[in-house]
Amino acid sequence: MHLLHQFSDxxxxxHDFASKLVAILTTAIAERDAAYLVVSGGRTPQALFQTLASTPLSWEKVTILLADDRYLPVDSEQSNERLVKATLLQHYAAKAKFISLYAEAEHAFAAIPEILPRVAGLPTFDAVILGMGEDGHTASLFPCSAQLTAGLSDTAPAVLATEPTSAPFQRISLSKTRLLDSRHIFLHLVGENKFPVLQQALANTDPVQMPIRAFLHHPSVAVDVMYSPK
Incomplete structure (x- = not known):
């Protein structure tokens, strides 16, 4: 299920998205004395992150982690962790806790035993912010990846390594099941090129062709699509 929210820019x-997220985190802290926020990397959310970071909140009670990351040292320019630390974990939000999806190992698959316990025991997330590529991938669940079936399985572990053939680097990704375990799920899309991809994803239910469909067509989970053309 999905609900489309369209904005002029x-x-x-x-502005609207940050208000929604602050309300969700504030409610979580009031009700459970803790909040859990899952974010995605890339260029799209950077301005949103900066807005959130400038908002007063009991950030010391917020735990933040990524939906996925490239398997790179955290100081790499292409690391999503580096981006989040530079744009979101600043100002008021510098007090938030951050859970890394990186562990030094021979390769991403060998790093999973160290990374998995960090995520597997976390409670239900309060909000998950997903992105979507033009091939319909979300997190690092790529249609070209040999690990896609495992990542989409209802019995998948919380975290897995993936190796897309259409994008560089091995990846660490939360599984579909772990991402769906959230009180609120958002899909954040900016750019006119993303709308036809969204329409294509909504036109069919096969997640193997477009993994984002596993979320948009889930029978018991509502996804708020936050879209602007520019």
Whole structure:
């Protein structure tokens, strides 16, 4: 299931989106004395992150982690962790806790035994922010990846390594099941090129062709699509 929220531009989107997220985190802290937020990397959420970071909140009670990351040292320019630390974990939000998806190992698959316990025992997330590529991938669940079936399985572990053939680097990704275990799920899309991809994803239910469909068509999970053309 999905609900489409359309905005004239990313500034209007970010203002509304940040307000929604702050309300969710504030409610979680009031009710459970803790909040858990899952974010995605890339260029799209950077302005949103900066808006959130400038918002007063009991950030010391918020735990943040990524939906996925490239398997790179955290100081790499292409590391999502580096991006999140530079844009979100700043100002007021510098007090938030961060769970890394990186562990030094021979390769991503060998790092999983160290990374998995960090995520597997976490409670239900309060909000998950997903992105979507033009091939319909989300997190690092790529249609070209040999690990896609495992990542989409209802019995998948919380975290797995993937190796897409259409994108560089091995990846660490939360599984579909772990991402769906959230009180709120958002899909954050900016750019006119993303709307036809969204329409294609909504037109069919096969997640092997477009993994984002596993979320958009889930029978018992509502996904709030936050979209602006620019």
């Amino acid at each position: 990313s500034s209007a989107l970010n």
